[in-house]
Every structure is written in C-alpha cells, then in structure tokens.
Amino acid sequence: MLKRLPRVVREQQMLDAAVKVFARRGFHTASMDEIAEVAGISKPMVYAYLGTKDELFVACLRREATRLMEAVAAGVRPTARPDEQLWNGLRAFFAFVGAHRDGWRVLYRQARSEPQFTGELAGMRARIVEVVAGLLESACAAAAVPARPGDFTAMAYAYVGAAESLADWLADHEEEDPDHTATRMMNFVWVGAESLLRGRIWRAQEGPSR
Amino acid sequence: MLKRLPRVVREQQMLDAAVKVFARRGFHTASMDEIAEVAGISKPMVYAYLGTKDELFVACLRREATRLMEAVAAGVRPTARPDEQLWNGLRAFFAFVGAHRDGWRVLYRQARSEPQFTGELAGMRARIVEVVAGLLESACAAAAVPARPGDFTAMAYAYVGAAESLADWLADHEEEDPDHTATRMMNFVWVGAESLLRGRIWRAQEGPSR
Amino acid sequence: MLKRLPRVVREQQMLDAAVKVFARRGFHTASMDEIAEVAGISKPMVYAYLGTKDELFVACLRREATRLMEAVAAGVRPTARPDEQLWNGLRAFFAFVGAHRDGWRVLYRQARSEPQFTGELAGMRARIVEVVAGLLESACAAAAVPARPGDFTAMAYAYVGAAESLADWLADHEEEDPDHTATRMMNFVWVGAESLLRGRIWRAQEGPSR
Amino acid sequence: MLKRLPRVVREQQMLDAAVKVFARRGFHTASMDEIAEVAGISKPMVYAYLGTKDELFVACLRREATRLMEAVAAGVRPTARPDEQLWNGLRAFFAFVGAHRDGWRVLYRQARSEPQFTGELAGMRARIVEVVAGLLESACAAAAVPARPGDFTAMAYAYVGAAESLADWLADHEEEDPDHTATRMMNFVWVGAESLLRGRIWRAQEGPSR
DNA sequence: AATGAATGAGCTTTCATTCAT
DNA sequence: CATGAATGAAAGCTCATTCAT
The missing domain is CATH 1.10.10.60 (Homeodomain-like)
Structure with a gap:
C-alpha cells in the first residue's frame, strides 16, 4: 500500500x-x-x-482517443493504391478496438450518452471523419472520377458510423477476430464506394409519394 | 390532479x-x-x-421500440422490386426517428450506455437485424445471386449500424429532412449492396502484410 | 420516528x-x-x-433577527421622555438576548465571521442602527439641542457596537441578569449621550503629535 | 525554496x-x-x-495580540492628564488596527466564532480590559471622585466592546483614517465617562415595571 | 385512489495529517 | 533539512423508494 x-x-x-x-x-x-x-x-x-470525476473521464477519453488515432495513423502508410490505404486503416482500427475493448466502450458508448462530453467527443469524431473524407477524396482523384466536394464528408460520416457500429459489436464479442471484422467492413464499404465514386447513383423511381 | x-x-x-x-x-x-x-x-x-425506475425505463424502451417496428412494418409493403422495399423501409424508419426524436434518444443513446439494459436492447436490435437480413436475402434470391446464408446477418448488422448512426445525427439536427437522410443512406447502402449481391467481392491483394 | x-x-x-x-x-x-x-x-x-446548509443558516438568521426586532419594537412604546424610550428598548433587547442566548450567538458571532453572510447581516444591523439613530435624533429635538444630522448614525453605530459587546458577554454568562446589563449600558450611553447632545465635544488639546 | x-x-x-x-x-x-x-x-x-492547524492559529493569535498590546503600551506614556492618556491609547490602538487589518480580522472575527479559541481569546481580552480599567481608575483618582472598584471593570468592558466594534468597521473600510476613528471613539467615551466619573448616574424613574 | 411525509444508502469531494525518501 | 506521495475520516448533498393518511 x-x-x-x-x-x-x-x-x-x-x-x-x-x-x-x-x-x-x-x-x-x-x-x-x-x-x-x-x-x-x-x-x-x-x-x-x-x-474531478468528469475530468477523470475526459482524461480517459483523450488518452484512448489519442492512442486510437496513433494506431490508425501508424497503420495507414501512404501507398499507391487507395483501397489498400483504406484497408490498412480499417485493419489498424479494428485491431485496436479488439485489443482495447474497454477503451472503446468508454469512448463510444459512455461518452456519447453523457451530454457533458458531447463536445469533446464531437471534436474527436470530426477529426476522424475528416481523415476518412480525405482518403475518399484522394481515392476519387486517383480514379479520375469527378465528385462534388461536400459529399465526401457526408459519405465519410456514414462510413464512420458503420465502422463504429461494427466496432461496438466487436467490443462485445470476445471471440471475434478483428481482421475478419475489418474484411467485412471493407467489403461493404469499398464495393459500394467504388461504384458511387464511378458516378452510380441510386434514385427513387417515382417522386416521394408522401 | x-x-x-x-x-x-x-x-x-x-x-x-x-x-x-x-x-x-x-x-x-x-x-x-x-x-x-x-x-x-x-x-x-x-x-x-x-x-421501479429500471422497470419504467424498460417500459419506455419497449413502447418506443414497438412503435418503431410497427412504423417500419407499415412502410414496407411487399412489392416486386427489392430496392423499393428497402427504400420504403428506410423512409419509414427515418421518418419515425425524425418525428420521435426523444424516443430515439432514449432507445439508442441512453439504453446503450447502461449495462443493465444491454440485454433488452440487444434483443430489439436482433429483431431488426433479422428483418433487414430477410430483405437482403429475398433481394438476393430475386436477383438469382448465389450467397452464403450467414453473411446476410453480418451485412444487415453493418447496415443497421450505419442507419443508427445517421438516425442519431438526425435526432440532433432539428432542421434536417428525414427523407433526405433516407436518400443518403439508400445511396451508400444500395449501390454497394447491389454490387456485393452480384458477387463482387473485395479481397486483400497480398496476404496480410503485418 | x-x-x-x-x-x-x-x-x-x-x-x-x-x-x-x-x-x-x-x-x-x-x-x-x-x-x-x-x-x-x-x-x-x-x-x-x-x-442547503447556507440557506438553512440564513433561515435561522432571519428568524432570530425578526424575533429580536419584534421584541424590541414591542418594548419601545412611545412615551414622552426619550431616555425612557431608550431604556425600554435596551431592556427589551437584553431581555431577549438573555432568553435566547443561542440565537444571539448564531446571529452575532457566527454570521459575522462568515463572508457569505456579511451582506445579510449588514442589512439587519443597518436597520437597527437607523432605529437607534432615530431615537437619538428625537431625543435631541426634544432637548432642543442643535445637532449635525450625519452624526446620529455614527453615534448609533458606536452605541450598537457597545450593546452588542455587552450582549455577547451576557450570552456567555448564564448567571448575569439582563436588566442589570441594561442598566449598565444605559448609564454609559445616556450620560455620555446627553452631554454630547448638549454640545459638549472633546477635542485633542494640541495637534496630533505624530 | x-x-x-x-x-x-x-x-x-x-x-x-x-x-x-x-x-x-x-x-x-x-x-x-x-x-x-x-x-x-x-x-x-x-x-x-x-x-497542528489549531496550534498554528493560536500562534497567530498570540503574535498579533502581543504586537497589539505592545503598540498600545508604547502609545500610552504616563502623563498628567488622564484623558490624554486614554486618547493616546486609542490612537495607538486604531493606528495598529488600521495598519494590521489582517491581523485584526484573525483576532476578533475568526477567533471569536470558533468555540475552540474562546478561552484563549477571553484571556487576551481580559488583559486589555484590565488595562483600560486601570486607566479609568487612575483618572478617577486624579479627579478625586469616589467610585466603587467593581464598576471600573464593567465600564471598561463596555468601552472595549465599543472600540472593537469600531475597529471591526475600520478593518473593512480601506479608506477610513484611523485617527478619525479614534477621535470619534474618544468623543463618545470620554464625554460620557467624565460625567459618570463625576458621579452622575442615570436611574430608571420608577421601579422596573415588568 | 392519491399524496405529503419520511428515510437508508450512497456518492463526490475535501482536508488535516503523516510516511518514506 | 525538506518534500512528494499517500491516506483516514468526514461532510454536504441527492435519490430511489416506501409509509401513513
């Protein structure tokens, strides 16, 4: 003692x-x-x-967020192929979550529901979203596809949400292999993203019936 | 009184x-x-x-979840085109969330962070996931695409996660139009899903380099 | 219970x-x-x-102060002779303090040392001081003595201080008779006051030697 | 360090x-x-x-009290005229309080409200009261006025109380001039005291009506 | 049926005080 | 001599929950 x-x-x-x-x-x-x-x-x-308890929580939040960002950043080495970049990022991300399940729970489950930490959390998430949006944009440029800038952020938002959701699930399932989860995510995202970036757009057949 | x-x-x-x-x-x-x-x-x-307070909360949870399921079920009338079915489901979903922002907050923000309600919530979500998985499967069958059964659930999980993420965002932005959010979601999801269901699969080029 | x-x-x-x-x-x-x-x-x-504890204390303060003021007010019936009026007020005052020693301790010992209650207390005291100043003024008028208005308040301040001091002492001495204390006070005050109001003034013989 | x-x-x-x-x-x-x-x-x-904290506080108390006593003692040089003696004492007293406002606050505001230090404080005050009583007595002797010994202490007590009250007020008003305060005090006290020592006594007209 | 009155239990926070280096 | 590290103990406050009317 x-x-x-x-x-x-x-x-x-x-x-x-x-x-x-x-x-x-x-x-x-x-x-x-x-x-x-x-x-x-x-x-x-x-x-x-x-x-204070609040301050302590924020300290946890920051430490975990920093570690997460660093892990992902270390994973994403710039290479020629944009899908590879994304893949590396995702692998690093899910590997981290798998290895720090507790940290993730604090980060994305507790923090989100406490109004006091919304600000702090929103900032972190915004940083991540922008990173992802950047990846999308460079991928788009590499593929020589014309795209409207604003949409990258919106897309990134949805992708980040999907990743968070899978990560949440991963955090609760001890037996699940992070790489497997990452592959799954990559499949959803990339195949869809590629088509989207090629200009394919889904549109309701007839106008909104409402 | x-x-x-x-x-x-x-x-x-x-x-x-x-x-x-x-x-x-x-x-x-x-x-x-x-x-x-x-x-x-x-x-x-x-x-x-x-x-009890806990029981009261569960009661809220159940009422809101039931209403949500009913709203979505009412939206998804079986029609020929599977994308249309999904689109109708999403519209109903986001419309409900937009109209019952408070209920959504209780459902997916509070419930998720309180360990005591994890079980209850997981059950609800599982029901939804299965519904979505069913939609995917029938769509797949309609397109005469061969698919492995287990994957529908996994895909559904990711889609539900993405939808939740967007719904969360919608709940916090008074000005946002639910239909707009639904369209956005549909674009991400469908374009990717369609390709996937057609058999396109992304796969890491070389074995995991790590 | x-x-x-x-x-x-x-x-x-x-x-x-x-x-x-x-x-x-x-x-x-x-x-x-x-x-x-x-x-x-x-x-x-x-x-x-x-x-709150603070609020509770203020509540005590107010109750005791109110009671004190009422007791004094009930004691001072307007009569012809101003010294008698003062005497009645003092008797009532010391009688009250003698009978509510605890209340007095709270009022004038605790309240005074806690910065948070200074305001509250200052207000109460100001009210008392003004009452006393009024007594002095009317006494002065009755004696047809010319006096400078501002001085009544200053005099009253000192007298109130002396009374408080005696009351404090009374509060700590169970055996002491309130009427006796009142008589003592009256002697100091009145004899001095009377002379002062008659125009006698003490003045340093030579200028300040410092 | x-x-x-x-x-x-x-x-x-x-x-x-x-x-x-x-x-x-x-x-x-x-x-x-x-x-x-x-x-x-x-x-x-x-x-x-x-x-200990208590011991530390007592140490403060003693140092400040000693300094105060010394300052007053240094001020009161024995001279022929008793009013002058008193005046010098008061000047020294208020000058000290004006110059050591913090010390005074500790002494007479904090110490008084903490039951633990009542004893210590009572002793100090008793010493001061006796000094003042001594001044009164010698003044009385000088004026060849017959007086009952016990009363000197009682008078002194009231005078000390009045002085404390004024000192308290002085401690809180940066702009106030100590000499001014001393003069004020002297006026109240001396004019009354002189009359008293000359044998004037106020007495309730009729017996206590209560 | 409906409520004002009542409480056990617990939580965050702070502080005087002391080791071990 | 000097101090950073460490703690026991207590205080203010709140809340879910239940009686008695």
Missing part, C-alpha cells in the same frame, strides 16, 4: 483502472471508490492527480 | 413524461421526481403503475 | 435544532447530520424543507 | 502567511495547503515548526 511510485506511473495506473471501471459500470454507476480500489490506491490520490 | 383517469390513459401520460425526461436528462440524471412532476402526478403513482 | 407532522411544525423543529447546533459548534463545525439528529428527523428532510 | 534559513525567520514567514490566509478565507476555509504555498514552503515544514 505504501509503495511510493512517481506520479507519472500512478497516473497511468489510475487511468487504466478508470477505463476498466467506466467500461464495466457505465459513467454514472462507476464510483470513484471502485476506481481507486481497482487502481490499488486511495481515493484522494485520484483527486489529487486527475481531478 | 384529481382527475380520476382510467389506468391505461394514466400510464401513457407517464410514459410520455418519462420518455421526455429520460431523453432530456439521460437515464441517471433523470429523477423520478421530475418525471412525476412532468406527468402531473405524484411519485407514488408512478411506482404503483410502472414500478 | 414515523410521526407524520405537518410541514410547518417540522420546519420550526428544524430551525430550533439548527440554532442550537450552530450556536454550540459554530457554522463550519456544525454538521447537517447533527442538526438532523437534534431535530429528531432524517437529513433529507432538512434539505427538502430548508435547503 | 532550498534557502536554509534559521528557524526563527522561517517561523515568522509562516505566521505572516497564516495570518494572511486566515484573514482572507476564515479559519475553516483556510487550508494548510494554501498556507504552505503562500509561505513558499512545503506542508510538512509547517507541521514541523508550528504544529
């Missing part, structure tokens, strides 16, 4: 514990008591180092 | 109030006091009619 | 308990737990009826 | 800091953390040198 550890170490222990507990219990049900206990430290230390 | 109303009516009032408050505040932050107040009724009545 | 009492009764019980505990322990050291216990009721009731 | 200073110096720094913080925040709200920080020293040092 009296192991005097340097601050940085303790902070990581606490964040680990917090992510675990937040993921297991949900933000509100999680108690600072349990977090401290799991971290193997007394409550006041948590407050001293990481502040 | 002393209006002796038949039980069924009272229950609906309470559920209306509960959905509103849960959506506005989130499950934990919502207080039984406020719900009772918004329902214009005293707290013990809420307990007498709808039980 | 389950004696269902009407709200008004309970509120008075609580205020009684609060005044007692605040007086005994001081504002900070007093705990809501102890107040509730002394009131013979559970903590949440205190919060439900009287609000 | 690592300036190895002799113990006495350090202690003064700490007391300075403590007085400042106690005055600014009040006894309870003041935290040892803040005191240590303001003193530019680590918390354990404070404990090592000056002990």
Whole structure:
C-alpha cells in the first residue's frame, strides 16, 4: 500500500483502472471508490492527480482517443493504391478496438450518452471523419472520377458510423477476430464506394409519394 | 390532479413524461421526481403503475421500440422490386426517428450506455437485424445471386449500424429532412449492396502484410 | 420516528435544532447530520424543507433577527421622555438576548465571521442602527439641542457596537441578569449621550503629535 | 525554496502567511495547503515548526495580540492628564488596527466564532480590559471622585466592546483614517465617562415595571 | 385512489495529517 | 533539512423508494 511510485506511473495506473471501471459500470454507476480500489490506491490520490470525476473521464477519453488515432495513423502508410490505404486503416482500427475493448466502450458508448462530453467527443469524431473524407477524396482523384466536394464528408460520416457500429459489436464479442471484422467492413464499404465514386447513383423511381 | 383517469390513459401520460425526461436528462440524471412532476402526478403513482425506475425505463424502451417496428412494418409493403422495399423501409424508419426524436434518444443513446439494459436492447436490435437480413436475402434470391446464408446477418448488422448512426445525427439536427437522410443512406447502402449481391467481392491483394 | 407532522411544525423543529447546533459548534463545525439528529428527523428532510446548509443558516438568521426586532419594537412604546424610550428598548433587547442566548450567538458571532453572510447581516444591523439613530435624533429635538444630522448614525453605530459587546458577554454568562446589563449600558450611553447632545465635544488639546 | 534559513525567520514567514490566509478565507476555509504555498514552503515544514492547524492559529493569535498590546503600551506614556492618556491609547490602538487589518480580522472575527479559541481569546481580552480599567481608575483618582472598584471593570468592558466594534468597521473600510476613528471613539467615551466619573448616574424613574 | 411525509444508502469531494525518501 | 506521495475520516448533498393518511 505504501509503495511510493512517481506520479507519472500512478497516473497511468489510475487511468487504466478508470477505463476498466467506466467500461464495466457505465459513467454514472462507476464510483470513484471502485476506481481507486481497482487502481490499488486511495481515493484522494485520484483527486489529487486527475481531478474531478468528469475530468477523470475526459482524461480517459483523450488518452484512448489519442492512442486510437496513433494506431490508425501508424497503420495507414501512404501507398499507391487507395483501397489498400483504406484497408490498412480499417485493419489498424479494428485491431485496436479488439485489443482495447474497454477503451472503446468508454469512448463510444459512455461518452456519447453523457451530454457533458458531447463536445469533446464531437471534436474527436470530426477529426476522424475528416481523415476518412480525405482518403475518399484522394481515392476519387486517383480514379479520375469527378465528385462534388461536400459529399465526401457526408459519405465519410456514414462510413464512420458503420465502422463504429461494427466496432461496438466487436467490443462485445470476445471471440471475434478483428481482421475478419475489418474484411467485412471493407467489403461493404469499398464495393459500394467504388461504384458511387464511378458516378452510380441510386434514385427513387417515382417522386416521394408522401 | 384529481382527475380520476382510467389506468391505461394514466400510464401513457407517464410514459410520455418519462420518455421526455429520460431523453432530456439521460437515464441517471433523470429523477423520478421530475418525471412525476412532468406527468402531473405524484411519485407514488408512478411506482404503483410502472414500478421501479429500471422497470419504467424498460417500459419506455419497449413502447418506443414497438412503435418503431410497427412504423417500419407499415412502410414496407411487399412489392416486386427489392430496392423499393428497402427504400420504403428506410423512409419509414427515418421518418419515425425524425418525428420521435426523444424516443430515439432514449432507445439508442441512453439504453446503450447502461449495462443493465444491454440485454433488452440487444434483443430489439436482433429483431431488426433479422428483418433487414430477410430483405437482403429475398433481394438476393430475386436477383438469382448465389450467397452464403450467414453473411446476410453480418451485412444487415453493418447496415443497421450505419442507419443508427445517421438516425442519431438526425435526432440532433432539428432542421434536417428525414427523407433526405433516407436518400443518403439508400445511396451508400444500395449501390454497394447491389454490387456485393452480384458477387463482387473485395479481397486483400497480398496476404496480410503485418 | 414515523410521526407524520405537518410541514410547518417540522420546519420550526428544524430551525430550533439548527440554532442550537450552530450556536454550540459554530457554522463550519456544525454538521447537517447533527442538526438532523437534534431535530429528531432524517437529513433529507432538512434539505427538502430548508435547503442547503447556507440557506438553512440564513433561515435561522432571519428568524432570530425578526424575533429580536419584534421584541424590541414591542418594548419601545412611545412615551414622552426619550431616555425612557431608550431604556425600554435596551431592556427589551437584553431581555431577549438573555432568553435566547443561542440565537444571539448564531446571529452575532457566527454570521459575522462568515463572508457569505456579511451582506445579510449588514442589512439587519443597518436597520437597527437607523432605529437607534432615530431615537437619538428625537431625543435631541426634544432637548432642543442643535445637532449635525450625519452624526446620529455614527453615534448609533458606536452605541450598537457597545450593546452588542455587552450582549455577547451576557450570552456567555448564564448567571448575569439582563436588566442589570441594561442598566449598565444605559448609564454609559445616556450620560455620555446627553452631554454630547448638549454640545459638549472633546477635542485633542494640541495637534496630533505624530 | 532550498534557502536554509534559521528557524526563527522561517517561523515568522509562516505566521505572516497564516495570518494572511486566515484573514482572507476564515479559519475553516483556510487550508494548510494554501498556507504552505503562500509561505513558499512545503506542508510538512509547517507541521514541523508550528504544529497542528489549531496550534498554528493560536500562534497567530498570540503574535498579533502581543504586537497589539505592545503598540498600545508604547502609545500610552504616563502623563498628567488622564484623558490624554486614554486618547493616546486609542490612537495607538486604531493606528495598529488600521495598519494590521489582517491581523485584526484573525483576532476578533475568526477567533471569536470558533468555540475552540474562546478561552484563549477571553484571556487576551481580559488583559486589555484590565488595562483600560486601570486607566479609568487612575483618572478617577486624579479627579478625586469616589467610585466603587467593581464598576471600573464593567465600564471598561463596555468601552472595549465599543472600540472593537469600531475597529471591526475600520478593518473593512480601506479608506477610513484611523485617527478619525479614534477621535470619534474618544468623543463618545470620554464625554460620557467624565460625567459618570463625576458621579452622575442615570436611574430608571420608577421601579422596573415588568 | 392519491399524496405529503419520511428515510437508508450512497456518492463526490475535501482536508488535516503523516510516511518514506 | 525538506518534500512528494499517500491516506483516514468526514461532510454536504441527492435519490430511489416506501409509509401513513
């Protein structure tokens, strides 16, 4: 109990514990008591180092988000073929989620439902959406397909949503293989995206009957 | 206050109030006091009619889910063209979400983050996924495309995820037109789906390089 | 424990308990737990009826101040002789303090040291000071003594201070007789005041030597 | 921070800091953390040198009281005229309070409201009261007025109370001139006192009607 | 049927105080 | 000598839930 550890170490222990507990219990049900206990430290230390429960949660959020972004960025090495780039990104993404299931739960399940963190989360997501939109755009340029700029973001939004949904599912299924999930996602997305980027558009046959 | 109303009516009032408050505040932050107040009724009545806070929430969940399913079912009249069927389903879905934003928030934002309701929610979602999978399968059959049964469910899962993601976004943007959102969704989904169902498959060029 | 009492009764019980505990322990050291216990009721009731600890304290303050003012007002019946009026006021004042020692402690010891209540208290005191200043002025008029208006307030301030000081002392000495204290006060004040109002003024012989 | 200073110096720094913080925040709200920080020293040092929070507060109290007594004593040089003596004492007193507003706040506002320090404070005040009573007595002797010994203390008590009240007010009004306050006090007190010492006594006309 | 009154239990947060280095 | 690290203990406040009327 009296192991005097340097601050940085303790902070990581606490964040680990917090992510675990937040993921297991949900933000509100999680108690600072349990977090401290799991971290193997007394409550006041948590407050001293990481502040309020809200602040602690945001700290978790940021750490996990940063790690995720870094993992994906490390996965996406610029290569010639845009589909390969996307594929690498997706693999990295799902691999990360598979390896950090708790972190993902905190990130995309808890954070989303707490009004206080909406802002923080929206920012993170916006960054990701823009990355994806960039990938789409460069893919489009590579394929010499004319496209309207605004649509990339909208498409990216839907794709990110689909990926999140699969990731959520992955987080809850221990047995599932991340690469398999990534392949699945790639299939949905890419085949559709390619057609779309080639100019195919679906349109309701007759005008809206309403 | 002393209006002796038949039980069924009272229950609906309470559920209306509960959905509103849960959506506005989130499950934990919502207080039984406020719900009772918004329902214009005293707290013990809420307990007498709808039980515990958890039970009350589940009741909300079920009512909203049922309504949603019914709305979608009413939208999807069996017609010849499978894309049309999907389109009708999506329109009904987004129209419902657009018209019942509060209900949607309760359903997919609050319920998802509270571990206690995961089971309930998973069941609902599974039902929807199976409906969508059924649509895909019949579409596939209509196009005389050979397909492996298990994949329909997986595809359906991703599509549902994408739809949820868009619905979530719709719920937060008052100005957005549900039909517009439905069209967007249809484009992503259908164009990709059609190709997939025709047998196009994306596959990593070389074996996983990692 | 389950004696269902009407709200008004309970509120008075609580205020009684609060005044007692605040007086005994001081504002900070007093705990809501102890107040509730002394009131013979559970903590949440205190919060439900009287609000926050701060608000509870202000409620005590107001009740005691009101009672004090009323007691004094009831004592000072307008009579011909201004010294008699003052004397009656002082008697009523010290009698009240003697009978409500706890209330006085809350009022003038606790309230004064807590920055949050300075405003509230200043208002009360200002009202008293003005009453006293009025007495002085009418006495002055009755004695046909010319006086500068601003000075009444300043004099009143000092007199009120002296009275408070004596009252404080009275509050701490169970054995002391309020009437005796009042007589003492009257002697200091009146004899001095009378001379002052007659125009006697003390002035430093030579200029300030500093 | 690592300036190895002799113990006495350090202690003064700490007391300075403590007085400042106690005055600014009040006894309870003041935290040892803040005191240590303001003193530019680590918390354990404070404990090592000056002990517990209570002990620290008492130390402040004593230092300030001693300084005050010394300042007043230095002001009151024995001269022939007793009013001059009193005047000098008052001037010194208010000058000190004006110059050490923080100290005064600690002394007479905080200490008075904390039950734990009542004893300490009562002792200090008793010493002052006796000094004043001594002045009164010698003045009385000089004027060859017969007086009952016990009354000097009682009178002194009231005068000290009035002075404290004015000092309190002075402590809160930066712009006020101490000498002005002293003059005011002198007027109230002396004119009344002189008459009293000459044997004038106010007495209720008829017996107490209660 | 309907409600004001009542509470047990729990949570976040803060602080004085002390080790171990 | 000096301090960062660590904690026990308590306080304010809230809430779901239930009686008694």
